[in-house]
Amino acid sequence: MKIILTGGTGFIGRPLVNQLVAKGYSVVLLTRNPSGIKETKGAVEAHYWDGRSNGPWAAALEGADAVINLAGEPIAAKRWTLKQKERIISSRVDAAYAIVNAIRSCEHKPKVLINASAVGYYGNVDDGDIDESHDRGKGFLAQTCDLWEQAAAQAESMGIRTVYLRIGVVLERGGGAIEKMILPFRLFAGGPLGSGKQWFPWIHRDDMIGIVLYSLENTSVRGPVNATAPGPVTMKGFCSALGKVMRRPSWAPVPGFILRLMLGEMSEMLLDGQKVIPEKITKAGYQFKYPDIRSALKVIFKG
Numbered sequence: 001m002k003i004i005l006t007g008g009t010g011f012i013g014r015p016l017v018n019q020l021v022a023k024g025y026s027v028v029l030l031t032r033n034p035s036g037i038k039e040t041k042g043a044v045e046a047h048y049w050d051g052r053s054n055g056p057w058a059a060a061l062e063g064a065d066a067v068i069n070l071a072g073e074p075i076a077a078k079r080w081t082l083k084q085k086e087r088i089i090s091s092r093v094d095a096a097y098a099i100v101n102a103i104r105s106c107e108h109k110p111k112v113l114i115n116a117s118a119v120g121y122y123g124n125v126d127d128g129d130i131d132e133s134h135d136r137g138k139g140f141l142a143q144t145c146d147l148w149e150q151a152a153a154q155a156e157s158m159g160i161r162t163v164y165l166r167i168g169v170v171l172e173r174g175g176g177a178i179e180k181m182i183l184p185f186r187l188f189a190g191g192p193l194g195s196g197k198q199w200f201p202w203i204h205r206d207d208m209i210g211i212v213l214y215s216l217e218n219t220s221v222r223g224p225v226n227a228t229a230p231g232p233v234t235m236k237g238f239c240s241a242l243g244k245v246m247r248r249p250s251w252a253p254v255p256g257f258i259l260r261l262m263l264g265e266m267s268e269m270l271l272d273g274q275k276v277i278p279e280k281i282t283k284a285g286y287q288f289k290y291p292d293i294r295s296a297l298k299v300i301f302k303g
């Protein structure tokens with residue numbers, strides 16, 4: 001079976017490629033830098049795309065079984081200036097439109113589109129479980145996710161099973177939030193950000209990849225799917241668990257106003273939260289490898 005993958009060079013994409021190949025799929029990567037791709041026993045090929053316009057890459061979708069679209073400018077790499085916010089939105093929305101336009105041109109269309117989105121869709125919600133039926137929230141991330149999902153939804157109107165993965169904070173070494181959070185803990189200066197009461201919807205990267213594969217292989221999975229662990233914690237709970245596993249105290253909170261001064265609007269990412277529950281994927285039968293934060297952090301920091 002042939003899978004088209006964008007963002008396959010990223011933090012989630014790289015191990016996903018290995019898993020797909022191990023399961024016997026052939027993978028076609030759409031990337032801005034195809035020369036950087038190492039072949040994996042001929043099961044991976046790479047095509048250039050710019051993430052927004054049509055091109056020769058679109059022919060690769062003909063007869064493919066599935067498209068997984070993870071592409072997007074990193075959210076936390078730079079301060080959210082107007083220009084950077086525009087890049088964050090357009091790198092996602094334009095990529096999703098480019099994909100659905102390529103699908104439209106196919107005679108033999110893929111059966112499923114799995115599109116990344118994020119829990120930021122729900123905005124800031126102080127309390128109460130949030131399943132996939134919860135309304136969209138306010139703020140820049142909510143708006144971005146909404147536009148991103150609307151673009152991917154064009155595939156649904158062509159009769160293609162479409163899954164929007166509302167991804168939480170993905171945890172594993174070598175990238176993502178953990179690498180940014182561990183330094184203050186190493187220096188004995190770790191602690192919760194803001195009040196610490198905000199919810200911190202997290203997921204171990206193995207489960208993230210597990211949910212992508214489960215969504216690919218189970219035709220009952222469609223529409224928005226929360227990709228978060230079933231054991232959500234508050235920011236304070238997360239920092240305390242991180243401190244324990246790193247054998248460091250979690251005692252030095254960073255007040256919200258400092259984060260707002262340092263990061264500007266980007267502080268929304270750290271100070272807002274939602275108690276997201278993976279209702280749909282759990283009901284569909286997905287079994288989490290790391291349902292609680294202690295087991296996830298223990299394996300991440302082992303050795």
Ligand SMILES: NC(=O)c1ccc[n+]([C@@H]2O[C@H](COP(=O)([O-])OP(=O)(O)OC[C@H]3O[C@@H](n4cnc5c(N)ncnc54)[C@H](OP(=O)(O)O)[C@@H]3O)[C@@H](O)[C@H]2O)c1
Binds near residue numbers: 007119168
């Ligand atoms: N990691 C998380 O905690 C998390 C949480 C919620 C949602 N998500 C979403 O899940 C997706 C994958 O996450 P990730 O952590 O694997 O992301 P990542 O490591 O930043 O990788 C994203 C990929 O997108 C492509 N890309 C980057 N900037 C781009 C641009 N300006 N235009 C077009 N393509 C661009 C790159 O591929 P090429 O260089 O090969 O083109 C890159 O490998 C992202 O869209 C992210 O927003 C992630």
